[in-house]
Amino acid sequence: MKIVTDASFEAEVLQASGPVLVDFWAEWCGPCRQIAPALEELSTQLEGKITVAKINIDENPATPGKFGVRGIPTLMIFKGGAVASTKVGAMPKSKLVEWVEGSL
Structure with missing residues (x-):
């Protein structure tokens, strides 16, 4: 699992060669x-x-702010520098896997 910041987001997520699931979270x-x-x-x-x-x-x-995150956890799947899918709120692992595999 990767930790990204405002500074590294473009390189690590938007310019990534494959899909990236980003978890917007807080302590x-x-x-x-x-x-x-x-x-x-x-x-x-x-x-x-x-x-x-x-x-x-x-x-x-x-x-x-740039991606309109209002509630957390917000999970976004980025492909080719754009948001391909978004889910807000916690979900069981089975639903998480289903969502991610359906988005790949």
């Missing part, structure tokens, strides 16, 4: 912490197919 967000283990597992399970990245919205306010 104080319970549901964000709830889905973190599932995202970790997903990152290992789908290695080579998709990159999983996290961005802390408190430390990096520019990027969430």
Whole structure:
């Protein structure tokens, strides 16, 4: 799992060669912490197919603003520099896997 910042977002996500799932999260967000283990597992399970990245919205306010993130956790799949799919809120790992695989 990759940690991205406002400064590295363009290079790590928008210019990535493959799809990137970005988790917009914050330290104080319970549901964000709830889905973190599932995202970790997903990152290992789908290695080579998709990159999983996290961005802390408190430390990096520019990027969430640019992509209209209003609630967290917000998960976005980027392909070729654009948002291909978005989900807001925590979900069980099975739903997460289903969503990601359906977006690949």
